[in-house]
Amino acid sequence: MIIKNAEFITSAVESSQYPDWDCPEIAMAGRSNVGKSSLINALCNRKGLARVAAAPGKTRLVNFYRVNGEISLVDLAGYGYARVAKTTKATWGPMIETYLKTRQQLCLVLLLLDMRHDPSEEDLLMERWLQATGRTYGIVLTKADKLTRQEQARRLDVLRNLLLPDACGIFPVSADKWTGLDDLWQLMADAANRENTISKGR
Ligand SMILES: Nc1nc2c(ncn2[C@@H]2O[C@H](COP(=O)(O)OP(=O)(O)OP(=O)(O)O)[C@@H](O)[C@H]2O)c(=O)[nH]1
Ligand SMILES: [Mg+2]
Numbered sequence: 001m002i003i004k005n006a007e008f009i010t011s012a013v014e015s016s017q018y019p020d021w022d023c024p025e026i027a028m029a030g031r032s033n034v035g036k037s038s039l040i041n042a043l044c045n046r047k048g049l050a051r052v053a054a055a056p057g058k059t060r061l062v063n064f065y066r067v068n069g070e071i072s073l074v075d076l077a078g079y080g081y082a083r084v085a086k087t088t089k090a091t092w093g094p095m096i097e098t099y100l101k102t103r104q105q106l107c108l109v110l111l112l113l114d115m116r117h118d119p120s121e122e123d124l125l126m127e128r129w130l131q132a133t134g135r136t137y138g139i140v141l142t143k144a145d146k147l148t149r150q151e152q153a154r155r156l157d158v159l160r161n162l163l164l165p166d167a168c169g170i171f172p173v174s175a176d177k178w179t180g181l182d183d184l185w186q187l188m189a190d191a192a193n194r195e196n197t198i199s200k201g202r
Pocket of ligand 2: 036037038051052058059075
């Protein structure tokens with residue numbers, strides 16, 4: 001994908017604050033610190049578009065970005081971060097769930113997992129939940145640069161066995177070294193094209 005422009009559009013808590021457009025949306029889900037915001041920056045070829053932090057819990061709310069005026073990337077707050085206050089956590093769950101459940105033009109969810117680790121209970125819950133809702137989802141394995149090629153191949157095998165067979169693909173990537181992004185863009189562009197065709201018929 002050639003990135004002509006990438007822009008932040010808005011942050012939302014409730015569905016009334018989502019952008020009023022028919023742009024196909026692709027969401028990044030996963031635990032805090034897995035690299036959701038970094039992946040958006042890498043995919044958009046822009047360093048500071050989405051805010052990244054070494055400490056987990058950086059992204060709050062549902063954040064909408066738009067690429068080339070035609071496809072939207074949605075950065076979600078991460079789950080599984082113990083140090084976030086209980087009251088904050090109580091609002092994050094429903095906020096993410098409402099978006100994932102109700103958003104019509106959401107055509108693909110990317111579930112991010114750190115390639116070095118086995119999925120957590122919450123990761124597996126999210127995976128099962130996505131499968132049950134019938135959403136099209138892909139698995140993105142982040143931080144591949146922290147492993148050697150050999151380790152990457154081994155982890156890919158291990159993870160494949162731990163995950164459901166329903167994902168539309170498993171994509172190892174590095175937001176640091178910018179690897180694996182072309183294949184991912186291909187998946188995303190296909191999903192967006194399909195959504196554009198479907199929405200014309202609505
Ligand atoms: N080496 C390496 N580090 C990465 C990669 N992706 C993200 N990181 C680092 O991981 C940390 C967390 O990245 P974020 O993109 O903020 O993670 P997030 O999933 O958006 O986290 P929350 O907003 O807290 O949910 C940062 O220090 C990033 O620099 C990667 O592909 N390789
Ligand atoms: Mg983030």
